[in-house]
Amino acid sequence: MSKKVSMKRIATELGVSVALVSYVLNGKMTDRINEDTAKRILDLANKLNYRPNQIAKSLKNNKTYTMGLIVADISNFFYSHLARYIEEEANAHGYNLIFGSAYEDPKRFENILNILIARQVDGLILAIPEGAEHCISYLKEMEIPFVLIDREFPQFEKITTINLDNFKSSKSVANHFLSQGFKRLGAVGLSTKLHHLQERKRGFMETALASLPADAVHSYEIIEEQLNEEIEHVITAAIHRDRLDALCFFTNKIAMAALPIIVKLNIKVPNDIAIICFDEAEAYKLFSCPLSYVRQPLQAMSNLAVNHLTDSGRRLESNHIKFDADLVINKSSLRV
Known part of the structure; x- marks a missing residue:
C-alpha cells in the first residue's frame, strides 16, 4: 500500500504554504487565490492521489461524514433500489452510508437505530416499521437530524417526511380501469x-x-408473513367468487407472489383479468404479458432526503413532501 500523501508534501513540492494548499483543496477563499496556483495544487493532488484525512476533518468540523439509512425490508426491490440511490447521492456529497434492514420488525429497527446513533452518524433516513414509531419522540429529544422516507405518521406533524402521494396514485389506477370499461x-x-x-x-x-x-x-x-400461503386463495376468490375483471397489487412484493399463481392457474391477462402493479421490478419482464405499473420517482425522493440532511442552508417548503407517480400503461391493463 502506498504511503498516504499529506498537504505538507504537496506544499513542499510546489514551494507554497500548507495553508494555501488547505484552502485550495477545501474550496475556501477561491476568489483570493491565483487561478494558475490553484490549478497546480489540484493537478499535483490528483497526480499523487491525495485523499483527505477524514478523522482529522471529522474532529475539526464535529462531523463524521457518515449517514445512516434503515429500510423496512431490503429484500423488497423497492427498498434495494431506494438504498442504491441514497448511497449514490450521499457519496456525491462526500458522505459514506451505513445502512441496515429492519425487515418490518420494530425491535430489530430499534437495535439498528441504536447502533447508528452510537456510530455518531450526522443524519438518518428512516423507513420506520409499524410498532416502532415511538422512536420518533426519542430522536426529537436527542436532536438527531432525521427524515422519514416512504413512511408517515400523522400524529407527528412537525417531522420531515418524503413520500409518494399514495391516495392520488391509487386513484389514478382506479380511474384507468374505469376508463377502459372494467366493471368489477x-x-x-x-x-x-x-x-x-x-x-x-x-x-x-x-x-x-x-x-x-x-x-x-x-x-x-x-x-x-402469510403472503405466500394466502395469495392463491385471494386470486382464486377474486376471479371465481367475486368475478373481478381488473385487479391492482398494492406492493411489488404482493405482485411477485401473485404473478406465478396467475401463471399456475392458467389465468389469461388481460383477457380473464386486467392487472396493474405498484413499483417496477426486473422480474416483471419475464411475465408473458407486458405489465402496467405505478412508477415511483425513487431517485428524486432519495436525492431530496439526502439534500435535506446535508445542505445546512436548505429549507423545505413543507414538512410533508409528496411526490406524484407515473402510471406506466402496458397491455396488462388494456381492454381487449
Missing part, C-alpha cells in the same frame, strides 16, 4: 395500519365506489 374492480394489499398503505387503499376504493356499486368493488388484505 379489486385491489390486494397488506393487513397493516401504516398510513401510506391505508391511503393507497383509500384512493382506490373511494374512486371505484364513486362509479360502481359496492358489490362490484373488493379489497383483499393479507398478513405479510
Whole structure:
C-alpha cells in the first residue's frame, strides 16, 4: 500500500504554504487565490492521489461524514433500489452510508437505530416499521437530524417526511380501469395500519365506489408473513367468487407472489383479468404479458432526503413532501 500523501508534501513540492494548499483543496477563499496556483495544487493532488484525512476533518468540523439509512425490508426491490440511490447521492456529497434492514420488525429497527446513533452518524433516513414509531419522540429529544422516507405518521406533524402521494396514485389506477370499461374492480394489499398503505387503499376504493356499486368493488388484505400461503386463495376468490375483471397489487412484493399463481392457474391477462402493479421490478419482464405499473420517482425522493440532511442552508417548503407517480400503461391493463 502506498504511503498516504499529506498537504505538507504537496506544499513542499510546489514551494507554497500548507495553508494555501488547505484552502485550495477545501474550496475556501477561491476568489483570493491565483487561478494558475490553484490549478497546480489540484493537478499535483490528483497526480499523487491525495485523499483527505477524514478523522482529522471529522474532529475539526464535529462531523463524521457518515449517514445512516434503515429500510423496512431490503429484500423488497423497492427498498434495494431506494438504498442504491441514497448511497449514490450521499457519496456525491462526500458522505459514506451505513445502512441496515429492519425487515418490518420494530425491535430489530430499534437495535439498528441504536447502533447508528452510537456510530455518531450526522443524519438518518428512516423507513420506520409499524410498532416502532415511538422512536420518533426519542430522536426529537436527542436532536438527531432525521427524515422519514416512504413512511408517515400523522400524529407527528412537525417531522420531515418524503413520500409518494399514495391516495392520488391509487386513484389514478382506479380511474384507468374505469376508463377502459372494467366493471368489477379489486385491489390486494397488506393487513397493516401504516398510513401510506391505508391511503393507497383509500384512493382506490373511494374512486371505484364513486362509479360502481359496492358489490362490484373488493379489497383483499393479507398478513405479510402469510403472503405466500394466502395469495392463491385471494386470486382464486377474486376471479371465481367475486368475478373481478381488473385487479391492482398494492406492493411489488404482493405482485411477485401473485404473478406465478396467475401463471399456475392458467389465468389469461388481460383477457380473464386486467392487472396493474405498484413499483417496477426486473422480474416483471419475464411475465408473458407486458405489465402496467405505478412508477415511483425513487431517485428524486432519495436525492431530496439526502439534500435535506446535508445542505445546512436548505429549507423545505413543507414538512410533508409528496411526490406524484407515473402510471406506466402496458397491455396488462388494456381492454381487449
